[in-house]
Amino acid sequence: MTPPRVAILTVTTNAADHIPEYAAAVARLSYPQLEIWVADNNSADGTPGLLRELLPQAHIVGNARNLGFTGACNRILRELLAAEHPPDYVLFLNDDTEPEPDLVERLLALADERTLVAPKTYLAGRPGILDDAVGTFDWTRGRWRERTFGRPERPADAYPHAVEVANLSCLLVPLRCFQAVGLLDDAFFVYYDDTDFCRRAREAGFRILYQPTAVVYHRKGATIGGQTTPFGVYYLTRNRPYLLRKHVSRPRFALFLAYFLAARAVRTALWALRGRWDLCRATWWGLWDFARGAMGPGRMAR
Incomplete structure (x- = not known):
């Protein structure tokens, strides 16, 4: 049986200070059927050139202006959906993350045509402390009801389980999902686009699973400066x-x-x-x- 093809999708905007760590980690990924797609939002710090040097196999798509996270992702997604031989899955991966080498294999172990899979994400430099990769959402107050951000691991975090919301800093999505529910909503530009996408996916009959054996480290806020700016x-x-x-x-x-x-x-x-x-x-x-x-x-x- 032919292994499924996976396309990594990363968005960069003036990321030269942290892109070497991302590129080194991506280069260590062990999964063979892997494409790397990077949408650069008109960086002025040499990010595209660094990526071409560090990841020569990557497809670098330059945008003439900042399309935001949603617009940059959608530009790549349209290309993938229209390709003669499209990938089976798209793996969103932020440029301020560092995945473990077996990330893709671990995510695929739980994935199928109706299943999105999120990894266990740690805050970089804070051993054992989790990022807000998965959780549940309060649709009355418009905020996380339960999330993993900033807390130590618990016994329940060691087991796969279904979740309501997952962060697009790292999420494996079957291409069929975009065909069923559409692309990211460009109205957001950045922030809450992942909550919206997960809600639409679940309403269309897809499920989202958390895979604790798939591990990513996230330098939160390195990409756009954090939420209190x-x-x-x-x-x-x-x-x-x-x-x-x-x-x-x-x-x-x-x-x-x-x-x-x-x-x-x-x-x-x-x-x-x-x-x-x-x-x-x-x-x-x-x-x-x-x-x-x-x-x-x-x-x-x-």
Whole structure:
């Protein structure tokens, strides 16, 4: 039986400071039927050249402008879907991750045409501490209900199990899933696109499994600076109500919105007391742009 073909999909934006570690880890992957696709969002720091040197077998697709995570992924996904010999699976893999050499084999052990598989993800440099790779989502408050971020491993983390939501920092997806539910929603640009995609996949009858023997290390925030930056605050504030409005009933969205606006008011007041007016402005702009339907790249795209 021919092993399934897997295409790694990575997005880069000015990643030269950490791309050597990613490239070295990807080069050590032991799975034979592997393609590497990288969409570069108009990096100005030499990232594409570094990748061509470190991963000469990779397909590097340069974007003339920053298409965000969603737009860059979708450009590659369209090429893969239209290929004469498309891969069987797409493996999302962030450029600030370092996978173990047997990652792909371990993920494929649980995968099939109706099953997405997420690995166990550790925070790089923090032995035994997990990243928020999988969990459950609270569709009333629009936030994780239970997630693994920042906590030590528990006995339950050693066993495969079904999950509701998985992070696209590393997720194996059968190509059939994109044919069934479509591509990533470009309205997000970045943040919450994975929650939306997982919800659509599960509603279409796909399942998501957690595979603890597949291991990735994640330098969280290395790609876009983290969530407590003006960039992160803007997109998180703008996209969260968009996600909820897209998936829940009007009464439930109204309940969420009341909670969300109150929580944002408290958060911005605390930031103001600390002199973080940049984060206050990012919050206000995020709310304003959601209200007027200004989705996609938005005012913080760089």
